[in-house]
Amino acid sequence: MTFIRLALCLSLLSVTQWAQAEATRYPLTIQSCNRDVTFNQAPTHAVSHDINMTQMMLALGLKPRMAGYSGISGWKAVTPEMQVILDGLPELASKYPSIETLLNANVDFFFAGWDYGMRVGGDLTPQTLTPLGINVYELTESCAFVMKRPAASLEDTYNDLRNLGKIFDVQDRANALIAQMQQSVADTRKTLPESRPRVFLYDSGEDRAMTSGRLGIPHALIEAAGGDDILGDIDASWTRINWETVVERNPEVIVIVDYSEVSAEQKQHFLEHNPALQSVAAIRNKRFIVIPYVQATPGIDNVVAIKTLAKGFHPQ
Structure with a gap:
């Protein structure tokens, strides 16, 4: 069973087996990057941008509260499994939605991130959407684009799930999902040896x-x-x-992010045949690991990525 299926099953199960969280009391104020966002009630026409944030919303059982999603089909191939999960939920924009698109869908909540649907000074920002009655919650990891913060960690994703749980009053589902993710990571880390190979993540690009x-x-x-x-x-x-x-820095393993028009196979071929890289240990020994975009961006599939990477780093 993939982790997203597990998460979706959790969202449908009774939460009586988990410690009951206190119900959200509105108005609710949530910290988003360096802002405070106040919700007078749970959103009813939410939109998530990008596949990782859409997975988070769906795993928390929030599909009935959503007006749609954006930024998936225009960038990444949608797997058959993901297509089933998205069924019935409209894609408002294949890449970036416009303000008019959000207003026409009566959107009251936009879950996106900096460099994940929003850019500093762009058309879609908390500053442009809030006056229009659209509350924005920013992906925690992406806050590095607008404020000084520590190194990224899995706690960033747990923080997003907790906050979504509070915003939509589904804290029990959020807590259950976080507990499952933490257990999965702990189980993986128990098996790790002390040796740590040098690793380079390659997203894309040829000149740089x-x-x-x-x-x-x-x-x-x-x-x-x-x-x-x-x-x-x-x-x-x-x-x-x-x-x-x-x-x-001579990495011993190269992790390739698979998405977009350039396939992982094409990326690996470029690396293997680039004359400037022939001294790199990972290329000489053909040690490549491929993970899909949804696992390489903050979200519930990060635990799947950790399992895959651990096996590739430590094949013994």
Whole structure:
């Protein structure tokens, strides 16, 4: 059973077996990045942007409270499993929704992130949407684009789930899902040896490499799976680096993010045949691990990524 199926099953089960959380009392104020957001009631026409945030909403059983989602089909292939879960929920925009699109759908809540549907100074921001009656909750990991914060961690995703639980008054579902995720990570970490291979995450790019520094969730995934992120000292989230840096730090394993028009196979072929990279240990020994975009971005599938990475880092 995949983790998203497990999460969705949890959202449908009775929560009597879990400690009952206190019901949300509105008005409710939630911290989102460096802002306070007040909710006078639970949203009824919510929109999530991107596949990872949409998974979070659906895993909490919030489909009936949603007006739709955005930013999935225009960027990533939707798996048959995900298509079943999305059935009946309209995609308001294949890439980025406009303000008019959200207003026409009577949206009262937008769950997105910086560089995940929003950009500083862009059309869709908390500053542009709040005056229109649309509350915005920002993906915690993405706050690094608008404020100083520590390295990304799995606690970022747990924080988002807790806050969504409070906002929609489904705290018991959120707590149950977080507990399952924490147990899965703990079970994986029990099996890890002390050795930690040097790891580089490759998202895309040929002239320069799109990757992640310590402020992006891939750093947390690599570390949790028993690897040593070669860019763990880079104070950035998703960013670009020169290939010289990759050669100098000589990763023993390369993690490829699979999405978009360029396949993981094409990305690996580029790396293997780039003359400048032939001295890199991971390329000489053909040690590549592929994870899909939804596992490499903050969300409930991070626990699946950690299991996959741990097996690839420590095949013994």
